[in-house]
Amino acid sequence: MPAKVLLRSGWQTVNIGDVAHSPRTLRAFQHAAPDAELVFWPRVLGEREREMFRRHFPDVQVVDGALDEAGRPDTAELAHAWDTADVLVHGSGPGPVCRADLRAWQRESERPSGFFGITVDPWEAPEPATLDEQAVMIDTLPESYLGAERDVFDHSAFMYCRDSLSARFLRRQNVASPVLGFGPDATLVHDRHDEDAASDVSAAYGLREGDFLCVLPRLRFTPYHRIPEKGVAARPENWRRDAVNALHTEADMLPLRAAITAWVRDGGGQVLICPEMIHEVEVGERYLAHGYPPDVQRHVHHLDRYWELTEAAAVYARAAGVLSAECHSPLLAAVCGTPALYLRQPTDTIKGQMYPDLGMPMVELERDGTPAVLSWLRELCERPDDLRADTVRAQQRARSLIEEMARSVAATV
Numbered sequence: 408m409p410a411k412v413l414l415r416s417g418w419q420t421v422n423i424g425d426v427a428h429s430p431r432t433l434r435a436f437q438h439a440a441p442d443a444e445l446v447f448w449p450r451v452l453g454e455r456e457r458e459m460f461r462r463h464f465p466d467v468q469v470v471d472g473a474l475d476e477a478g479r480p481d482t483a484e485l486a487h488a489w490d491t492a493d494v495l496v497h498g499s500g501p502g503p504v505c506r507a508d509l510r511a512w513q514r515e516s517e518r519p520s521g522f523f524g525i526t527v528d529p530w531e532a533p534e535p536a537t538l539d540e541q542a543v544m545i546d547t548l549p550e551s552y553l554g555a556e557r558d559v560f561d562h563s564a565f566m567y568c569r570d571s572l573s574a575r576f577l578r579r580q581n582v583a584s585p586v587l588g589f590g591p592d593a594t595l596v597h598d599r600h601d602e603d604a605a606s607d608v609s610a611a612y613g614l615r616e617g618d619f620l621c622v623l624p625r626l627r628f629t630p631y632h633r634i635p636e637k638g639v640a641a642r643p644e645n646w647r648r649d650a651v652n653a654l655h656t657e658a659d660m661l662p663l664r665a666a667i668t669a670w671v672r673d674g675g676g677q678v679l680i681c682p683e684m685i686h687e688v689e690v691g692e693r694y695l696a697h698g699y700p701p702d703v704q705r706h707v708h709h710l711d712r713y714w715e716l717t718e719a720a721a722v723y724a725r726a727a728g729v730l731s732a733e734c735h736s737p738l739l740a741a742v743c744g745t746p747a748l749y750l751r752q753p754t755d756t757i758k759g760q761m762y763p764d765l766g767m768p769m770v771e772l773e774r775d776g777t778p779a780v781l782s783w784l785r786e787l788c789e790r791p792d793d794l795r796a797d798t799v800r801a802q803q804r805a806r807s808l809i810e811e812m813a814r815s816v817a818a819t820v
Contacts, residue, residue, distance in 0.1 A: 409442035410820045413488050415505050416498030417449030420456055421636050421685040423716045424594065424735025428499040430460065430716075432523055432593040433467055439813035446470055446488045450505060455715060463599045463717075478511035492518070493820035499524035499569060499593040501756065506559045513562040519819040521565035523812060524590045526758040527556070527573040532644075533628070535753040537771045538572065538760050545576050553580040560584055564819050567812055570760035590812045592761060594738040595805040604714075605721030612679060612708040616725040619677040620670045621740075622663055624690045625732035626652045627754040634686050651754070659732070660694045662750060662770075662777040666730055666784050668699060671706045674788045676727060681710040681719070683733035688713055723747075728787045728794075730780070732772075734758055741767065741802045746794035748783045766801045 414436075416429040429447060436443055445467045447460065452469070460469055472485030480486040495512045497505060502525055509520045529545055529552065536544065553560075553576075560566055561583040567590025568574040574589050608614065628648035632641040639645075667678050680691040688711060696709035716739075723729055723736065724743035730750065731737050737747035749769045751759040762769035770779040787794055 409444055410440065410493045410817045411444040411446065411491060412436055412440075412817065413446045413448055413492035413495050414498055415448050415450070415495060415508055416500070417447070417452050417456075418500050418504050419451050419637070420453040421634055421713075422735075423683055423714070423719050423739070424733065425500065426456055426716045427594045427735060427739060428592070430463060430599065431596040432496070432498045433464055434598065435593055435596045435809045435813040436817070438596070439810035440817035443817050446492060448472075448485065448488065459715070459717065474508055474511055478515065494518060494564075494816060495520035496816060497522045497525065501526055501758065502528065503556050503559060506556055509563070510559045513559065519564035519816075521563040521584070521586070521816070521819075522560075522567060523565075523816065524567050524569040524592050524809070525573070526570055526756055527560075527568060527577060528756045528758075529576050533754045533756065537753065537774050538751070538757065538763075541572060541757050541760075542575070545572060545579065548576075548579065550579065550581055553577070553582070557582065565812075565816055570758050571764050572757040572760040586815070589764060589808075591765060591805040591808050592735075592738060592758075593809055594735055595742060595765075595802055596809050598742065599717050600721035600724060600743075601715065601717040602721050604718035605725060608679075608710070608718070608722050609725065612677065612710075614677050614679060614708075614725070617727050619679055619726055620667070621679050621681055621723060621726045621729045621731075621736070622667060622691075622695060623681055623683050623729070623731035623733050623736050624660060624663060624687055624695055625683075625752065626690060627655050627659065627752050628652055629684065630686060636685065656690075656694060659752060659772060662772070662780040663695060663730065663732065664699075665777045666780050667695070667707060668703050669781055669784055670788075671699075671703045673785075674727075676706070678707045679710060679722070679726075680708065681722070682713055683719075683731065683736050685713040687733075727791065728784075730784075737762075737767065741798050741805075744795050744799045744802070746787055746791065746798050748780065750780060765805050767798070 418425045470484045472482030563584045565586040566584035569592040631639040632645040723740040729740040729747035732750045737749045740747040
């Protein structure tokens with residue numbers, strides 16, 4: 408009998424990177440286990456994203472609902488999927504977002520469950536450091552450090568971490584899952600683009616295929632309390648993070664601004680400033696869109712709205728390159744073979760380790776800074792075909808690993 412896979416995913420819709428996790432995990436299973444029956448159980452799914460699933464995944468059932476206090480589904484459609492699925496898969500993401508759901512499954516059933524490419528950051532609050540420094544700190548932690556997540560990890564049939572630092576941390580914590588290792592973020596699989604929307608963007612801003620650079624800003628801390636769609640109340644920790652953002656944002660944007668100027672003057676191309684998260688429309692407008700000399704300014708364009716995943720992917724596919732302080736847009740670009748550089752801020756999580764793990768370029772903002780960004784940009788201008796070939800090789804390796812993960816998960820039933 409073909410396996411019935413229940414995918415728990417869909418963490419938020421205000422970030423196209425998080426939107427991408429779900430369709431790309433489903434696509435991995437469709438490629439690697441084509442006989443499997445797939446059911447998608449979203450945590451958050453807006454109408455725009457729901458329509459995307461109807462359009463691109465007509466054979467995948469989407470079930471809504473949550474678990475009640477007794478750990479049982481609170482809707483009939485979820486109850487049927489819960490009772491009949493062979494395996495529960497927690498999708499790629501920033502951590503064990505829905506670990507309580509997996510633990511409820513594990514308590515009720517002998518059927519397998521596990522994690523499909525997540526980060527497990529050891530720190531409750533982000534600890535500003537480079538990835539090399541993070542590794543040193545992880546290696547100093549006692550084996551008893553892991554907290555409430557240990558129970559669900561120990562009872563997971565598979566524990567794929569999207570970065571090797573997470574896997575290293577869990578191994579040092581003696582997590583008992585029989586399959587514990589590196590498994591890339593499923594974002595690197597998706598192959599659905601909205602070409603019509605990309606054509607509209609290109610026409611609106613005068614972008615020629617292969618001749619423009621996409622640039623994406625990021626604040627050191629995402630201000631979730633300022634995003635109405637999240638409904639998060641402001642607390643003192645949010646205000647502290649606002650203060651950190653206020654201190655660093657101007658300086659953090661300097662490498663991106665230098666790259667924009669160099670791209671226009673040295674390559675003569677256009678620049679599109681665009682968001683990965685919904686609040687970054689305003690960030691891009693405020694910090695990146697203006698203030699250049701006239702010869703540069705006329706080539707700098709700002710996308711003044713939040714966009715849909717397949718539209719963004721199609722635009723990245725047409726770009727010469729993507730320069731991003733956000734982590735997932737370079738992955739979206741890599742799927743298309745478009746060279747990309749991830750500019751990691753010191754307050755970001757250890758998820759950035761996925762870039763060296765996969766042989767993809769990354770720059771540490773405070774350690775490497777503007778010179779490293781401009782060095783990558785020169786390579787993009789001087790040998791674009793080589794960078795594209797490197798990107799394709801890294802993406803193909805990642806896709807192979809992800810599909811092997813899917814085959815392995817389907818075989819656990």
